[in-house]
Amino acid sequence: MGELLNKSLLLLFLYFQITIIGSKKIASRNINESSGKLSECRRCKILTDSFNHWLDKTSRGKYEGGDAAWEEEKLKSYARSEIRLVEIQEGLCSELKIHQDPCYTLAEEAEQVLEKWWFYENPNAADLYTWLCIENLQHCCHKGHFGAACSACPKDKHNKVCGGHGKCDGDGTRLGNGTCLCRKGYMGIMCDECSENYYLSEAGTCDACHASCNGCKGEGADSCEACKTGWELHSGVCVDVNECSSSVCKLNEYCTNTEGSHRCTKCDLSCKTCMGDGPSNCTSCESTNVLWFGECIDDELQQNYITNSIRRLALYIGLLVITLFIFRSSTSVVTIVVVILAVYIYFTEKNLKMTTFNVLQHLLFSAK
Known part of the structure; x- marks a missing residue:
């Protein structure tokens, strides 16, 4: 009984191996035949x-050997x-x-x-x-001919294949039915008509209507027959609708207006609501954080900003007082030192994420 079971399992294993290999070969052949297959x-x-x-x-x-001339x-x-x-x-x-x-x-x-x-x-x-x-x-077939009999492709009265605005199906091959395949912007049996949202220009070509138009009779947003969705007519011109002027995005997203539409993008993870990309464009925060000039920070970080700003302010005032006291007898020297001090303060503040002025401004505003 055990030997019979082993043989059955072995046969079953071989069956699955053959099936898998066969399926791989079929899949491989199908891929090769379907991808990049060339016409004759x-x-x-x-x-x-x-x-x-x-x-x-x-x-x-030339011939290789001893006597090329004889050869x-x-x-x-x-x-x-x-x-x-x-x-x-x-x-x-x-x-x-x-x-x-x-x-x-x-x-x-x-x-x-x-x-x-x-x-x-x-x-x-x-x-x-x-x-x-x-x-x-x-x-x-020769260019301008198609099909098994190499029949001539359809030509317009100017002897141009498909009006010069397309090519016939099967052109140059023994395939196809000769139907005109029009270029973008053209349609019709001979590609001699303009497609939807294209107009006939003075040069005789079919040019695209303005992006705002739903059908047009010429170039520009003032030639529209009607406006597309996302645009509206003002004084005969289709202008973009600013969807971001109303609440069209979710609470944790900000809106970016685009031509004829808009885009909703998620706020930074630190923000509850925002008005733009990144952590410095928050407009409100979760209850655990406070809004600090567009950033959501915790109480500890806020206190660090305040403490460091007060220390820097005390340092700046101290340096200024010392300078005025030491060089009070020389106006020119005081001026030079004050300028140097101003440059020092400028570059110190420039590299700070939160400047002393920002912190003081926030404190004064909050106090009111």
């Missing part, structure tokens, strides 16, 4: 670009030799950072066709892309 035309273009790259890389090559005479010139073709094929697709595998695959499939072009075709008569991708493999 695009693959062919990548291949011909790579071939031309290595054609250029080998352009200065050139008896064999074909190096420029169209089998040796050069082999060198090109060895490097083909290797320079690519992306789409390397699809390029290798098509290079193997088209190997004999490429050899035919190399040995029997005049390279100056037609470029490789046209000869290979359009005429022989028939993966692509």
Whole structure:
């Protein structure tokens, strides 16, 4: 009974292992197929670009050996030799950072066709892309054509594909149905109409309406047919509504007005309510703290601010009195020393988080 149980568990374990591995392979294949999958035309273009790259890389090559002149005479010139073709094929697709595998695959499939072009075709008569991708493999069409039959893309009366404001579906490939795919701002069968919230400019282009407009007849906020939400009409012009003028945010948030809208942001953790970012923009505090020039601090920190400020004030007054007493007979010296003292006080106060003046101001205000 125990042996049978062990075998059953082993078979169950193997089943799950096979299932997991299989699912990983399927998932991996699905990812590879769904991400970055290339059309046949695009693959062919990548291949011909790579071939031309290595054609250029080998352009200065020659036969290696003792008698290059004899080899050139008896064999074909190096420029169209089998040796050069082999060198090109060895490097083909290797320079690519992306789409390397699809390029290798098509290079193997088209190997004999490429050899035919190399040995029997005049390279100056037609470029490789046209000869290979359009005429022989028939993966692509000439620009301005689409579909299996390479039909012509729709053109307007000025002979422009999709009115010059878009491209036809499948352009240059054996795919698509030729429908015009319009650029942003254009619509219609021939992309000859302006989309919603675009207007026809004097230059004949479809330009975007002002951000405040819900439909327009021209440029600017004074050409709106109606105002978007977050804007309102004043004297024929759509102006931004300041949502922050009323309470639109939560108690522990502050409001920032934006064009056509607003943004609510949480106050600093030290604040109960606030009017801006950071711990120095509080407008009220929790019961355990007191509001001190926009900051919520506890009683101990408040007392430290007061004590240190009184000490600094006593020091400043003491230095000033001593200076006046010692140098009372010389006005010029007193002036110089007072200036030095003022500079000292300035730089001392500048680096303080809470200045002596702020503390005294708070105390006097609180006393009232």
